[in-house]
Amino acid sequence: xxxxxxxxxxxxxxxxxxxxxxxxxxxxxxxxxxxxxxxxxxxxxxxxxxxxxxxxxxxxxxxxxxxxxxxxxxxxxxxxxxxxxxxxxxxxxxxxxxxxxxxxxxxxxxxxxxxxxxxxxxxxxxxxxxxxxxxxxxxxxxxxxxxxxxxxxxxxxxxxxxxxxxxxxxxxxxxxxxxxxxxxxxxxxxxx
Numbered sequence: 001x002x003x004x005x006x007x008x009x010x011x012x013x014x015x016x017x018x019x020x021x022x023x024x025x026x027x028x029x030x031x032x033x034x035x036x037x038x039x040x041x042x043x044x045x046x047x048x049x050x051x052x053x054x055x056x057x058x059x060x061x062x063x064x065x066x067x068x069x070x071x072x073x074x075x076x077x078x079x080x081x082x083x084x085x086x087x088x089x090x091x092x093x094x095x096x097x098x099x100x101x102x103x104x105x106x107x108x109x110x111x112x113x114x115x116x117x118x119x120x121x122x123x124x125x126x127x128x129x130x131x132x133x134x135x136x137x138x139x140x141x142x143x144x145x146x147x148x149x150x151x152x153x154x155x156x157x158x159x160x161x162x163x164x165x166x167x168x169x170x171x172x173x174x175x176x177x178x179x180x181x182x183x184x185x186x187x188x189x190x191x192x
Contacts, residue, residue, distance in 0.1 A: 053109035054116065054187040056084040064105030064158040072107055084183050091178070094128060094135060096169035102161045104139075106185050108151040114187035116157065117148035127178040128165075135165045135173070139183060150191050 055072035057065070065071065073084070090102050108114045118139055123129035129137055139146045140160045151157055161183060 050111045054114060055107040055109050056185060057105045059103035059105050062103050064156045066156050068109055091163045094165050096165055097167040099162060099164045104159050104161055106157040108153055108155050111153055112189055113153060113191050114151050115191045116151045116185055116187045118146055119184035119186060123178060128173055128176045129178055131170060131173060133166045133168060133170045135163055138162050
């Protein structure tokens with residue numbers, strides 16, 4: 001090689017090396033800037049069906065307990081309704097022109113509001129609730145006859161069972177019995 005080409009060759013070689021180094025740096029830089037950030041999140045959830053429980057009981061000393069357990073009877077034991085059977089002594093030895101009241105309690109022990117309704121009262125015609133001048137049986141709130149209401153979750157509904165005999169009660173009613181009177185409530189999640 002000639003001495004005048006040698007510095008040019010060195011310059012060219014240096015330029016080529018710098019160019020290759022620049023390309024390498026640009027390639028590394030491009031690769032570094034084209035990397036993407038990724039993140040992920042995982043959500044977990046569980047599912048549970050609502051609990052629907054309707055309970056009934058006679059009040060204890062006229063008071064409806066607001067807690068679960070005794071004296072309440074679970075609805076599932078009576079074909080889908082709460083059956084409260086009144087003791088025969090509650091309305092024994094009725095006389096003309098009497099009104100007797102027994103406090104009962106209905107409790108929603110479930111997770112959702114329930115539309116609670118009273119099923120038709122079943123009394124026999126040949127009892128104190130039959131004949132030409134029968135005694136009457138009704139379920140009442142503190143102010144009116146009860147038919148249905150929406151009962152909030154874990155709420156208690158106090159009701160009164162009222163038996164009223166007429167002032168002019170026929171003597172043919174003497175000694176008649178009603179047998180067991182069942183008062184049936186049912187609850188549904190079909191809330192208006």
